[in-house]
Amino acid sequence: MISVRNVAMQFRSREGAVQALRGIDLEVRKGEIFVLLGRSGSGKTTLLRCVAGLERPSAGNISLGGRTVFSDGEGIFVPSEDRELGMVFQSYAVWPHMTVFENVALPLTQGKKKFPKTVVKSRVSEALRLVQLEELGGRPAPLLSGGQQQRVALARALAIKPRALLMDEPLSNLDARLREELRFEIRDLVKKIGITVLYVTHDQVEAMGLADRIAIMDHGVILQVGDSQELYHQPASASVAEFFGSMNWLDGRISEVGILETEIGRLLADVARSVGSSVAIGVRPEDVELSVSASGGMNEFEGQVLSRIFLGEYILFQLQIRTQKITAKVRGIAGLQDRMYLRIPKDKIRVFPSRLANLHSAAKETTLPVN
Amino acid sequence: MEMMVLTRMKRGSLFDRRAVLVGISLIPVAALVLLVSVVIWMGFRQTGGVSASYSLDAYRQLFGDAFTYKTLLNTGIFSLVTLAVALLFGVPAAWLVERTDLQPKEIPQTLMILGLLTPSFLSAMGWVFLLNPRIGILNTLITSIPGMEWARINVAAVPWMGVIQGLGLANVAFVMVSPTFRVMNPAFEEAAKVHGLTFFRILRKVTLRLAYPGILAAAIFIFMSAVAAFDIPAVIGLSNRVFTFSTLLYIQVQPLDGLPRYDLAGASAVLMIGISLLFLWWYFHTLKWGHRYAVITGQSYRPRQVELGGWKVWAWVFLGTYFLLGQILPLSVLVWNSLLLYPQVPSLSSLSQVSLANFRALSIPQLLIGARNTFILAVSVPTLTLLFSVALSWVVVRSKLRGRFVFDIFSFLPHAVPHIIFAISAAYVSIFFLRSFLPVYGTIYILLGVYVLVWISFATRNLNTALIQIHRELEEAAAVSGISLFRILWKILLPLLGPALINTWLWVALLAYRELTMASILATTRNLTLPATMWGLWLSGFYPKAAAVATLAVIVMIPLVFLYWFVGRRILAMERIS
Numbered sequence: 001m002i003s004v005r006n007v008a009m010q011f012r013s014r015e016g017a018v019q020a021l022r023g024i025d026l027e028v029r030k031g032e033i034f035v036l037l038g039r040s041g042s043g044k045t046t047l048l049r050c051v052a053g054l055e056r057p058s059a060g061n062i063s064l065g066g067r068t069v070f071s072d073g074e075g076i077f078v079p080s081e082d083r084e085l086g087m088v089f090q091s092y093a094v095w096p097h098m099t100v101f102e103n104v105a106l107p108l109t110q111g112k113k114k115f116p117k118t119v120v121k122s123r124v125s126e127a128l129r130l131v132q133l134e135e136l137g138g139r140p141a142p143l144l145s146g147g148q149q150q151r152v153a154l155a156r157a158l159a160i161k162p163r164a165l166l167m168d169e170p171l172s173n174l175d176a177r178l179r180e181e182l183r184f185e186i187r188d189l190v191k192k193i194g195i196t197v198l199y200v201t202h203d204q205v206e207a208m209g210l211a212d213r214i215a216i217m218d219h220g221v222i223l224q225v226g227d228s229q230e231l232y233h234q235p236a237s238a239s240v241a242e243f244f245g246s247m248n249w250l251d252g253r254i255s256e257v258g259i260l261e262t263e264i265g266r267l268l269a270d271v272a273r274s275v276g277s278s279v280a281i282g283v284r285p286e287d288v289e290l291s292v293s294a295s296g297g298m299n300e301f302e303g304q305v306l307s308r309i310f311l312g313e314y315i316l317f318q319l320q321i322r323t324q325k326i327t328a329k330v331r332g333i334a335g336l337q338d339r340m341y342l343r344i345p346k347d348k349i350r351v352f353p354s355r356l357a358n359l360h361s362a363a364k365e366t367t368l369p370v371n
Numbered sequence: 372m373e374m375m376v377l378t379r380m381k382r383g384s385l386f387d388r389r390a391v392l393v394g395i396s397l398i399p400v401a402a403l404v405l406l407v408s409v410v411i412w413m414g415f416r417q418t419g420g421v422s423a424s425y426s427l428d429a430y431r432q433l434f435g436d437a438f439t440y441k442t443l444l445n446t447g448i449f450s451l452v453t454l455a456v457a458l459l460f461g462v463p464a465a466w467l468v469e470r471t472d473l474q475p476k477e478i479p480q481t482l483m484i485l486g487l488l489t490p491s492f493l494s495a496m497g498w499v500f501l502l503n504p505r506i507g508i509l510n511t512l513i514t515s516i517p518g519m520e521w522a523r524i525n526v527a528a529v530p531w532m533g534v535i536q537g538l539g540l541a542n543v544a545f546v547m548v549s550p551t552f553r554v555m556n557p558a559f560e561e562a563a564k565v566h567g568l569t570f571f572r573i574l575r576k577v578t579l580r581l582a583y584p585g586i587l588a589a590a591i592f593i594f595m596s597a598v599a600a601f602d603i604p605a606v607i608g609l610s611n612r613v614f615t616f617s618t619l620l621y622i623q624v625q626p627l628d629g630l631p632r633y634d635l636a637g638a639s640a641v642l643m644i645g646i647s648l649l650f651l652w653w654y655f656h657t658l659k660w661g662h663r664y665a666v667i668t669g670q671s672y673r674p675r676q677v678e679l680g681g682w683k684v685w686a687w688v689f690l691g692t693y694f695l696l697g698q699i700l701p702l703s704v705l706v707w708n709s710l711l712l713y714p715q716v717p718s719l720s721s722l723s724q725v726s727l728a729n730f731r732a733l734s735i736p737q738l739l740i741g742a743r744n745t746f747i748l749a750v751s752v753p754t755l756t757l758l759f760s761v762a763l764s765w766v767v768v769r770s771k772l773r774g775r776f777v778f779d780i781f782s783f784l785p786h787a788v789p790h791i792i793f794a795i796s797a798a799y800v801s802i803f804f805l806r807s808f809l810p811v812y813g814t815i816y817i818l819l820g821v822y823v824l825v826w827i828s829f830a831t832r833n834l835n836t837a838l839i840q841i842h843r844e845l846e847e848a849a850a851v852s853g854i855s856l857f858r859i860l861w862k863i864l865l866p867l868l869g870p871a872l873i874n875t876w877l878w879v880a881l882l883a884y885r886e887l888t889m890a891s892i893l894a895t896t897r898n899l900t901l902p903a904t905m906w907g908l909w910l911s912g913f914y915p916k917a918a919a920v921a922t923l924a925v926i927v928m929i930p931l932v933f934l935y936w937f938v939g940r941r942i943l944a945m946e947r948i949s
Contacts, residue, residue, distance in 0.1 A: 052847075052851050053850075053851070054847050054850070054851070079850070080847070080850040080851050081850050081851070081852075081853045081854055081855055082853070083851070084853065085851050086851070086852065087847075087848065087851040087852075089844040089847065089848055090844070091842050091844045093842060093844035093845045093847065093848035095845055095848075095849075095863055095867075096845075096867065097866045097867055097869075106849070106852070106854070106862065107849070107852030107853055107854060110849075110854045110858045110862055111852055111853030111854050112853040112855070113853065153848070156848070156852065157852070160852055160853065166851070
């Protein structure tokens with residue numbers, strides 16, 4: 001549905017050229033909710049705005065439902081108003097000088113396609129019903145709450161029956177509770193309509209709650225695409241693992257096949273890397289098992305409890321093992337001591353190329369000219 | 372393939388729509404650049420006709436003449452006194468209104484803003500009636516006291532003209548400095564207070580230090596305005612042969628005897644533009660520096676208000692003195708003199724001579740031409756100004772056009788170049804070059820054109836500020852939903868700019884209504900305006916008659932000013948709701 005091929009984008013800023021997107025490839029399937037997840041400055045919003053036609057990429061191709069809307073090779077740039085999209089903005093962008101009804105109706109009366117009055121009326125009320133605002137049609141926009149403005153923006157985007165719906169951090173200005181509520185609502189709504197959605201957020205929980213598939217972006221590139229489970233359990237790189245959920249990191253070296261030498265001691269793991277290489281070892285806090293007594297099993301270490309925080313659903317422990325601090329998320333635990341035993345199941349250990357090595361290769365990449 | 376052709380065409384049509392806005396913006400920018408270039412060219416061109424020789428003679432004569440240096444000195448003294456008086460009244464007034472518990476604040480605030488609209492030639496005339504060495508009311512009163520002969524004040528002395536100009540620009544100082552005090556984070560002062568500093572030390576070491584960039588920016592702006600000021604030096608100084616640079620320019624192209632010296636005017640203008648540019652650079656430098664003082668924070672707060680206590684009386688005395696000297700006294704004296712055949716001190720005997728004789732003696736047809744022209748200008752000038760300014764602001768703020776900053780810089784030219792220079796340039800072009808095929812000289816169109824050009828910078832600044840505050844996503848949301856650029860302008864941007872548009876329209880209308888500087892150069896018997904009529908009478912020595920025209924102008928202006936004030940309050944109220 002939305003196809004992005006090798007899209008690059010350069011900004012000119014005062015400090016010089018900034019590479020906002022570096023060769024992005026992306027395929028959003030019809031009817032899918034696709035989330036672009038990344039920190040601020042990762043290029044996710046720029047990519048969305050390129051799809052919307054609000055920014056013009058410096059290179060690449062973009063097509064919507066088979067129609068090329070941007071191609072630097074062919075010199076095509078279809079302006080925003082001809083792309084037949086719906087978009088929900090971070091600021092909602094509800095026009096403040098109009099009522100709710102007028103906001104939703106304006107694209108239908110002033111847009112490229114013009115509809116007769118009766119159609120406009122039924123389309124607007126249908127859209128407002130979808131977002132449960134049918135009662136508020138006559139209300140001036142500035143008198144709406146944040147959540148209501150968000151719904152108006154959604155209704156406005158849906159009323160024109162767009163080919164795809166673009167959403168730019170639509171929930172980030174709302175409070176936590178409302179955010180959660182609207183997240184479910186948005187997913188139900190767009191699934192009911194069956195519209196293709198490209199959604200931008202920096203919130204991992206939001207992404208997991210909404211998405212059919214997620215692309216993780218960083219520094220203008222896509223690190224990995226997949227569904228929530230894939231990204232969580234099989235992160236392709238240390239960066240993805242770090243971004244998607246929290247992680248305990250250990251530096252280590254493969255001393256023998258299946259054996260890692262680390263700062264906390266020797267770990268047994270299934271590693272498919274050559275002996276002698278330096279690696280980064282990641283263990284998720286919820287995968288760490290704690291007990292008051294030693295079980296004598298493998299990968300077991302004794303640690304000093306530094307802190308213990310009760311967070312309702314789970315308890316967060318911080319333990320000191322030699323020079324290293326390890327965080328553990330535990331559901332409930334029998335007994336409590338200053339020193340506890342910590343066990344890391346073999347299959348929960350993730351091994352990546354050393355982050356130090358990563359840094360080196362990244363540095364090489366930027367300093368060495370491309371052959 | 373067909374699809375591709377179609378999209379290409381659409382891309383073309385989008386470009387066309389933007390090109391319309393760029394094209395509209397180009398007209399005033401090109402005209403401004405042309406007028407400034409002509410002035411520079413004028414200084415090297417010897418004879419006035421179409422055939423001419425080029426030399427540096429004008430510059431040699433200008434810089435070889437002691438009179439030039441005397442005028443420079445006069446302008447310097449005049450502007451410095453203006454600055455001192457404007458800050459003396461404007462800055463404390465701003466502080467009193469913004470940072471103390473003085474109540475009600477609306478009275479000084481409203482009077483200050485209305486004072487901005489009072490044409491300065493009115494107060495200049497009033498002060499001549501008060502302080503003329505021979506006939507001035509105050510001088511008559513002072514010298515009637517035995518032994519006080521020495522205290523006679525000569526209003527035409529450069530420092531006194533500066534005082535009167537300063538009283539007029541104190542409003543500007545007030546309006547420019549107020550926001551600096553308003554947005555000042557009280558935490559800075561509270562920190563000083565908690566750590567044991569006394570009130571006056573906090574005022575000196577913290578408040579004024581933080582406000583310093585704001586005050587300095589206002590000071591530079593006021594100094595520049597004083598250098599360019601025409602009305603007061605003209606009304607007071609010209610008949611006494613006391614010149615500042617703007618009246619020197621005037622006399623060079625409208626000499627009492629001999630031919631106009633456009634070459635000299637060109638050289639003088641270049642000197643003046645040079646000085647202005649220097650100050651303009653300093654002004655922007657100061658503004659940038661002001662931003663570094665992070666006196667503004669994101670959180671909303673009301674600055675702590677200083678309790679005046681017993682000082683409240685003195686605060687009102689201070690403000691009252693200002694309004695008395697700046698507005699009430701000169702304006703009432705002006706009206707008083709319009710009712711007398713010759714200037715007299717108010718008394719029972721002079722009261723019996725009050726009549727409308729001056730008004731009756733005015734030429735009605737001439738007055739009607741003036742009124743009609745003034746009215747046409749007061750309506751058409753702000754309308755055209757807004758048309759150009761909306762296009763310019765959009766290009767500067769919203770378009771991603773690569774050369775847009777060029778538009779921004781050139782639309783700022785009228786701030787840097789004194790208005791009288793644009794008028795002289797327009798006169799020169801229309802008299803010598805456009806006469807045969809576009810005879811605009813002596814018509815209302817030349818006034819219309821020049822007025823629009825010089826006020827575009829003011830209107831564009833206003834609209835830029837308003838446009839920046841409108842979230843870009845409001846337009847992007849419309850574009851994504853399939854609405855084209857002109858419809859976005861019409862349905863989204865103009866309604867949202869509404870308050871700023873109305874405000875700017877009214878302000879420019881009032882400026883056009885009271886304009887004298889450019890009219891004094893460009894008005895002939897055919898395209899007289901009300902201020903130009905008054906100016907003609909004043910220059911010919913018919914002071915009471917000129918006062919009568921001025922009084923009429925004030926009477927017509929009062930409803931306009933009230934309209935402005937009323938609409939301004941409505942806009943404020945509207946903005947508070949949304």
